[in-house]
Amino acid sequence: MSTAATKMSRRLSWLLRHGAIESGLEMDTAGWASVDAVRRLIGCRRGLIEEIVRDNDKQRLQLRGTRIRCCQGHSPDGVPVTLVGLEASWALFEGNEPIWHGTRVKALPEIAERGLLPMGRTHVHLAHSLDSVVGKRSGVAVMLRIDTAHMRDLGHDVFVSPNGVVLARMVPPAAIDRVRLLSRKAKSQADAIAAHFPIDP
Numbered sequence: 001m002s003t004a005a006t007k008m009s010r011r012l013s014w015l016l017r018h019g020a021i022e023s024g025l026e027m028d029t030a031g032w033a034s035v036d037a038v039r040r041l042i043g044c045r046r047g048l049i050e051e052i053v054r055d056n057d058k059q060r061l062q063l064r065g066t067r068i069r070c071c072q073g074h075s076p077d078g079v080p081v082t083l084v085g086l087e088a089s090w091a092l093f094e095g096n097e098p099i100w101h102g103t104r105v106k107a108l109p110e111i112a113e114r115g116l117l118p119m120g121r122t123h124v125h126l127a128h129s130l131d132s133v134v135g136k137r138s139g140v141a142v143m144l145r146i147d148t149a150h151m152r153d154l155g156h157d158v159f160v161s162p163n164g165v166v167l168a169r170m171v172p173p174a175a176i177d178r179v180r181l182l183s184r185k186a187k188s189q190a191d192a193i194a195a196h197f198p199i200d201p
Contacts, residue, residue, distance in 0.1 A: 002051070009052045011042045013060065016070040018078035029085025031069040038068055059163035071161040074122050083122055083169060090167065093158035096149045098177075099126045099166050102140030105186050105193065108179070111144070112196035116171035123159075126166035130180065141183040142193070144176050145200060151175045 015038065020027045023041050027033045035049065053063040062069050072090075074081045093099070101116055101124065116124045130143055148158055151168065154175060159167045178200040181187045190199060 005048055005051045005055065008042065008044050008048055009056065012038065012044070012049070012052060013070060015042060016061070016068065016079070017073050018075040020079040022078065027069075027080050029080065029082040030089040031074060031079065031081045031086065032064075032067045033069060035063070035066050035068050062162055071163045072123065072125070072165050072167055075120060076122050081122060086122060087157070087159055090159040090161050093148065093160050093166055097128075098145045099128060099148055099158070100130055100132070100180075101126050101144045101146065101171070102182075103142060103144060105141050105183075105189055108142070108193060108196045111176070112173055115173045115176070116144070116168075118170065123167040123169055124171055126158075126168065126171075128164065128166060132164075141181075141186040143180040143182060144197070145178040145180065146171055146175050147177045150177070 015023055015025060016027075016031065016033065019025075020033065025033050025037055025041060035046065038044070039046065039049065049068065050063065053061045053068070060070055060073070062071055072086070074086070103111065118124050126146065151158055151171065154172055156168055156170065156172065156175070161167060176197060179193060179197040180200040181190060181193065186193065193199060
């Protein structure tokens with residue numbers, strides 16, 4: 001992606017994920033907005049938008065004719081999306097294989113008590129696998145393994161966005177069955193971590 005596209009990509013992502021209400025951008029409940037309206041607000045030509053969508057490393061953006069949106073990651077107080085509107089535009093995750101969420105060691109006590117919450121986004125972002133490019137942050141200390149079948153038993157649907165991010169409104173503590181230690185610091189705190197979740201060998 002060119003330097004101009006990288007810079008504009010940040011503005012575009014902010015607008016579609018967090019800044020629509022502040023900027024006066026009309027958007028439907030699934031996050032779709034008019035390309036022309038977006039272009040006027042960020043001062044961008046159509047060709048550059050197409051480059052940004054095509055070359056985004058995590059395929060966060062969708063361009064469909066005259067409409068554009070971010071696939072996921074919206075701030076519910078920044079854009080007029082709804083949980084139902086977004087979920088209707090995603091696919092249900094129907095497999096029974098485990099899914100994963102990366103986090104810090106110091107977050108584990110609260111997660112063990114309250115589960116995984118979206119923390120300022122509409123949904124919790126999850127990953128298909130430990131080495132997934134999407135659905136997790138880089139440099140995490142531990143990966144939490146989530147039992148998808150148990151999620152459904154507990155009444156929580158799991159979804160997949162068009163770019164492969166796995167999403168849920170929340171993950172209850174009972175659905176987290178193991179933790180994989182990634183960092184040296186996490187491994188040095190294995191005994192304390194094991195008080196919250198079983199450690200994946």
